[in-house]
Amino acid sequence: MIRSKAPKTAKEITPGNIEPDVLILKNSVPLYMIVAGSQPIVRMDIIFRAGTWWQHRPLVATSAIAMLTEGTAGSSSKEIAEKLDYNGAYLITSADRDNAFVTVYFLEKYMDIILPLLAEIVKEPAFPREEFLAYRERRKQNFLIEKTRVSNLAREMFALAIYGPEHPYGQTFSCSDFDSLKPEDLSEFYSRYFHSKNCRIIVSGNYNQTMLASRIGELFGGDWGSFGKISDTKKEKKPSPKRQIFVPRSGAVQSAIRIGRETFTRSHPDYPGMLVLNNLLGGHFGSRLMQNIREKKGYTYGIGSALVTLRNSGYLVIVSEVGTSYRKKSLKAIYRELDKLCSKPVSKRELELTRTQMLGELLRDFDGPFARAESIRNLLEHDLDTGFYKKIISTIRSIGPSELLDLSARYLSPGSMYEVVAGSE
């Protein structure tokens, strides 16, 4: 033991088994099964291609999925809540831009109670009026609170800037959109997008695979839903002509910053390389932005960047909240970091460090049944298979400084960025 010398570390870092077992139900719904872990618990994800991209008016997609638990043909909202709680299950619904999700966590021993209930929620929602009005009111009040946060103001304006108000990824909403939302909007949306031809299922945990597969087959394996017409019309982007946008929020002691640009979907050949580049820029604690703007300068509690991919687009975005008096200096420092990546090749040492960090993260992404389920879900959202991770791993291992410099020149030049700041004037 010599304190001045780091202990030896393992060189080979590769996630273990990342392949799920894939079964195809009678109705051709794919069922992905991951058996791992030590507790007798199960997580089940049902993924519908029913995110906000598909809606014809604001709030419909998120409200439709949220209302699934608020009453079915046979059970009231209260009965559903009672049954879930009594059996120690957690059911979470959510929708993002492309997809909608129902996720339920339960103890394996209660599968004969939870699975039929889940089938009922997913296949026979009633969208009862009373519960809908209560939901709408709660959501509206929450929306008004969320709108006071500078981070939300900046995020919303950033999406609007790169996609425009007509495009589903740029769409915003206001109070009046809540008032005009009707339960019929939700049932209509439901009938189009929630059925056995538009869903995938993932089950993860430590469970009896044969038994669970057969129960899921019985409950979800037939044709269900009304196969309404899916309309995926072409949507027009109208990026903002202004590259710098300020959103005033009086009294704010910090300003939220969003700097970024549109990039591409996950199947783009530059995606794996950009993932590495983003990691260098702001993808983790040791990244350049965090090290410079927080750890060297102390302008912020946190700063980072993300390479976001959607089904029909993608963007790179730098995110931070900084003290109002550090706003100018922070912006300058951020652009300097972008400039540096565009003009100077990354050192071998820094690149090696990034490779190790990213492989470590991948290891954690596949550690345990639920992490693996999320990683698989992430692929399914983009219609990709596990081969995609293999490609990423090989890029992490092999990409060199000149390729990164080339990617920086194409995607990180300060002039190509949109800059949104929300805060006090």
Next chain:
Amino acid sequence: MISFSRTLLENGLKVIVHEDDSTPMAVVNILYDVGSSDEHPERTGSAHLLEHLMFGGSANIRAYDREVQKAAGENNAFTSNDITNYYIQLPAANLETGLWLESDRMQDLHFTQKGFDIQKNVVIEEFKQHYLNQPYGDMWMLLRPLAYKIHPYKWPTIGRDLAHIENITLDEIKEFYYEHYCPSNAILCISGNVKADHCFTLAEEWFGPIEKRKKTSRELPQEPRQRRSRKMNVSRDVPSDEIVLAYNMCGRKSPLYYTIDLISDLLAGGKSSRLFRHLVMEKKIFSSINAWITGDRDPGLFIIRGKPANNIGIEHAHEVILGEIGDFTRHPPSGKELLKVKNKLEATRQFAHANILQKAMDLAYHELLGDAGVINDEIGKYREISTTDIRETSGSLFDPGNSSTLYYCSNHKQP
């Protein structure tokens, strides 16, 4: 059942190991028995600021985070009123790196004025981001000094105000470190794909040589019994009102803790709970309502926090909550209702313990309370609680003289 083994090093460091071979990872978790309660009342925020400085390098290691990164790991920490907890998750093969890093910063942290000044700034920005620049962000800053008059729980972990953080000096922080960061004031817990014997050998090797150092004894001033209800009104730039009720309750080690935890679940644990069903779904008086316990080591608080619906006055909302509580104390839950929250609690534990990090943190925390083994007895303790226990405990818990109420009002004009 979470199996574990433990040992005590000569310098007083407690070491716990939990083996779980279903993962390729390992966790190194160190809990220091120091929190914001141990601060000088004029230097609040010190424990948390020191937590930031713990990542600034130690005697033999210049860049802590970079070394974690080199070992493909991830690390973080948190500070509470009671404890400061650090952890690293990394591939099990790199376990030793974690022990090297943690032992070096326990032995001798490397302080610099520059690093200190920067982290002070970072913490000030953290204060702004989480407490000043968020709607309802200063709620705890208001409620704590209302509910506590004597006990150091009266200030939040981040610090009582920005000036406190600004005024802390490097020498004061150093002193705080040497006072509290010694082996006998820490619990090391290793979990994951490891072997206990090997971990004990490594722990002895890396931590064994650390000097024992004197542990400061803790004598926190205890809160006297509250006899009269307290109330506070504030007006803020938020879109809707909020009401918060705080009742004094027992500490984490009291047998009543489990009963009161169940009471919070009965009232507001999940969408089938009483308050959510009655006040949000049926009467539509609240748009959201929650109840929970702070779970502190010393006597803590039972909190009820809700946002009245837009057309509901805050006084009325308050009365309605009190009505529900009165109803609860008069009509205790049915056996089925009680069984429901027990089932849910047991399932929640199972979900939480699917994760080696959570297991390591829980084991270390129970060891701090007296015995890591209690982690396996707690479900049994909850199961034993009867509806009579619930009735008897809620009667004294919800004594109006035992409460503090905060009206956090919107200064926006009502439409």
